[in-house]
Amino acid sequence: MKPLHPVLNVDVAIIGGGIAGLWLLARLRQHGYGALLIENQRLGAGQTLCAQGIIHGGAKYSLGGQLGASATAIAGMPEAWRRCLRGEGDLDLRAARLLADHQYLWATRAPTSRLAAFFASKLMRGRMEKIAEADIDDYPPALRHPHFRGAVYRLDEPIVDVTSVLAALVERHREAIILHQGPAMPTAEGTVTLRYAGQRTWAIRPVYTVFAAGAGNAVLPWATLQLRPLHMVMARGPTLPGPLYAHCLGASDVPRLTVTSHHDAGGRLVWYLGGGLAEEGVQRDRYDQIQVARRELKALLPWVDWSPAEFATFTVQRAEAHQLQGIRPAEPGIFRNERVLAAWPTKLALAPLLAERIEEMLRTLGARPRRVNLRVLADWPRPEIAVPPWDREDLEWS
Ligand SMILES: Cc1cc2nc3c(=O)[nH]c(=O)nc-3n(C[C@H](O)[C@H](O)[C@H](O)COP(=O)(O)OP(=O)(O)OC[C@H]3O[C@@H](n4cnc5c(N)ncnc54)[C@H](O)[C@@H]3O)c2cc1C
Numbered sequence: 001m002k003p004l005h006p007v008l009n010v011d012v013a014i015i016g017g018g019i020a021g022l023w024l025l026a027r028l029r030q031h032g033y034g035a036l037l038i039e040n041q042r043l044g045a046g047q048t049l050c051a052q053g054i055i056h057g058g059a060k061y062s063l064g065g066q067l068g069a070s071a072t073a074i075a076g077m078p079e080a081w082r083r084c085l086r087g088e089g090d091l092d093l094r095a096a097r098l099l100a101d102h103q104y105l106w107a108t109r110a111p112t113s114r115l116a117a118f119f120a121s122k123l124m125r126g127r128m129e130k131i132a133e134a135d136i137d138d139y140p141p142a143l144r145h146p147h148f149r150g151a152v153y154r155l156d157e158p159i160v161d162v163t164s165v166l167a168a169l170v171e172r173h174r175e176a177i178i179l180h181q182g183p184a185m186p187t188a189e190g191t192v193t194l195r196y197a198g199q200r201t202w203a204i205r206p207v208y209t210v211f212a213a214g215a216g217n218a219v220l221p222w223a224t225l226q227l228r229p230l231h232m233v234m235a236r237g238p239t240l241p242g243p244l245y246a247h248c249l250g251a252s253d254v255p256r257l258t259v260t261s262h263h264d265a266g267g268r269l270v271w272y273l274g275g276g277l278a279e280e281g282v283q284r285d286r287y288d289q290i291q292v293a294r295r296e297l298k299a300l301l302p303w304v305d306w307s308p309a310e311f312a313t314f315t316v317q318r319a320e321a322h323q324l325q326g327i328r329p330a331e332p333g334i335f336r337n338e339r340v341l342a343a344w345p346t347k348l349a350l351a352p353l354l355a356e357r358i359e360e361m362l363r364t365l366g367a368r369p370r371r372v373n374l375r376v377l378a379d380w381p382r383p384e385i386a387v388p389p390w391d392r393e394d395l396e397w398s
Contacts, residue, residue, distance in 0.1 A: 005193065005203045010034045010372050012362065013192055013206035015184045016213030017177060017383060018048035019162075020343060022169040023351040024212060024358055026091050029173055031359060034372025036204060037177045038184045038192065042386035044166050046214040048348065049386045050232065050316045052260040052274055053160045054103055055081045055349045057127050059247065071330060075127070077349040078156050085160075090352060095168040097161035099261070104140050104246040105153040108300065127156040141242035145303045159245050159260055162348065166385050175374050179383040185219060190339055196381055208362055211342040215319040223335045223342030224322040229315055231281030233273040233293040234390055236397070237309035240269050241301070247275060248300055254279055257296055262390055270390040282315065289313045290398070312395040320344050332357060 012028055014021045017039035028035040058075045083089030085098055105128070131138045131152045139152050170177060181196045192204040211217045217225055243261035250256030258275035277296055281289045290311040297306050321333020321344050332354035333344045341361070345354040389395070 005201045006376070007203045007205055008036075008372075008374075008376060009205045009207075010036045011207050011367060011370055012036070013038060013186070013204055013209045015192075015209065015211045016046070016216060017043040018046045018212065018214055019044070019051075019165070019348050019351045020214075020345045020354055021210075021212035022166060022173075022177075023091070023345075024210060024343075024355040025173055025176060026169050027355040027359055028362075029176060030091065032369030032371075033362075033367070034370050034374075035176060036206070036372075036374065036377075037173075038180045038194070038204075039177065039383040040180045040183050042384050043170060043177070044162065045386040046216070047316060047318060048166070049162055049388045050314075051162050051348045052258060052272055053099060053162045053348070054245075054258070054260065055158045055160060056347055057155065057157050059103075059105065059128070059155055059157065073331060073353060074347070074350060077352065078158055080352050081158060081160065081349070084352070085158075090356070091169070092172075093165060093168050095164065095171060097164040099159040099161050100243070100245040101158055102245075103155045103157040103159060104143075104244075105155050105249060105255075106143060106150050106246055107153075107249040108150045129154045140244050140246060142244040142301060142304070143246075145301075147303050155247075161262075163385060163388055170385065174382060175378070177382055178377060179381040183216060183219065186340065194380075199380060202377070207339065208365070208367060209340045210358060211340065212344075214344065215317055217319065217342045217344065220335075220337070220340070220342050222337045225319055225344065226322045226326050227317040227319055228326070228328070229282045229317050230274065230278040231284065231289050231313060231315050232278050232389065233281070233289060234312045234395075235271045235273065235293065235297070235309050236264070236268050236390075237306075239305045239308055240271055241304050243269065244271065250276060252276065257300065262388065264390040272390070281313075286313050286396075310397040312389075312397045314389060314392070314395055320346050334358065334361065336361070 011033040012035040014037040021037050025035050025037045055078050057078045058071045084091050084093040087094040186192045186209050194202040194204050217223050244259045246259050247255035248257040255275040257277050260272045262270050320329050323329050329346045332346050332350050335342045345351045
């Protein structure tokens with residue numbers, strides 16, 4: 001029987017254009033595969049543009065005592081990303097921006113036993129350097145104050161501007177990134193019917209389909225996922241004491257506060273606050289979360305006048321492969337059902353490792369790169385890159 005719509009055969013269809021899908025697309029195309037990415041909103045619209053951009057090297061896992069092989073895998077990520085940013089890695093990210101070369105870590109009081117173990121951990125050896133009190137000029141500007149009490153460490157964790165990373169990935173692969181109307185879903189035979197108002201409908205026939213759709217992977221009943229919510233906070237105003245990229249340690253295995261700094265479209269500096277504040281804040285409404293954020297900032301940086309600062313908050317879910325008791329996974333998660341894969345990087349930082357593992361898996365399954373002519377989709381609409389939280393117009397600042 002003649003097919004209803006014209007057919008485009010591809011090696012791999014990727015569903016979802018967050019960091020996982022875009023990194024995988026770039027890697028597969030670089031290795032000669034005819035891959036096509038299908039997004040139904042804006043690129044990075046899920047979790048990716050909410051990320052703080054920290055390329056973790058394992059500090060968080062060391063704090064949680066997860067020091068197995070998985071923690072070693074993440075330890076290689078800062079260098080893998082740095083190579084890409086220099087144009088010497090798996091992918092060329094020279095067009096992306098590094099916001100800071102390293103993250104700081106500061107402890108306000110004498111380390112508890114858990115922290116002492118963290119500082120002594122094998123994983124952190126050579127990845128963390130204490131800044132002597134005599135070298136206060138090497139402290140980040142926000143902590144360079146005579147009333148500051150505590151210890152400051154420099155961590156081997158670069159911070160990237162996530163929007164610019166997505167732009168760099170999209171720039172080279174625009175022809176293979178397609179906007180779809182409504183959630184894309186393959187039929188039982190694996191065909192994805194590509195639709196968009198005013199466009200001719202196409203039947204995409206991939207040999208393999210990879211769902212890199214974050215929370216959207218939930219449409220696959222065999223790919224069990226877990227959602228872990230966060231209540232993130234942003235602060236802006238004339239008295240912010242310069243950019244800060246730092247984890248503040250408390251007594252638990254989650255940093256009490258994780259701060260990264262960004263500039264909004266109007267050039268204003270915004271502090272983006274996560275860590276324990278965001279994890280515990282899921283129990284609080286917006287008003288209470290802002291009160292707690294103000295109290296935390298006042299307690300940790302009392303020499304700053306926080307009264308003119310404005311705050312905004314939003315909630316977002318982290319989507320990951322299901323773990324026993326809902327614990328935080330330390331590795332990317334991949335499930336397979338016949339020719340369909342479902343994948344979560346777990347962390348933005350782990351996207352290169354996820355792409356490497358999927359490519360290996362496809363090769364083991366017998367996938368062979370083929371040249372695919374995407375010119376037939378030349379006039380198809382392309383998804384835009386989403387806006388980061390500090391430029392969202394739906395959030396209220398007060
Ligand atoms: C607040 C926050 C801060 C974070 N900070 C960091 C950090 O500093 N460092 C770090 O390493 N990690 C961080 N993470 C984790 C990181 O952001 C995620 O692990 C990563 O972005 C997940 O990427 P993804 O591509 O799997 O999913 P997503 O970014 O969620 O992308 C999924 C995409 O799929 C699309 N989609 C869904 N369903 C369909 C469908 N049926 N058809 C077509 N498209 C579909 C969505 O529109 C979306 O664009 C943070 C996460 C959060 C929430």
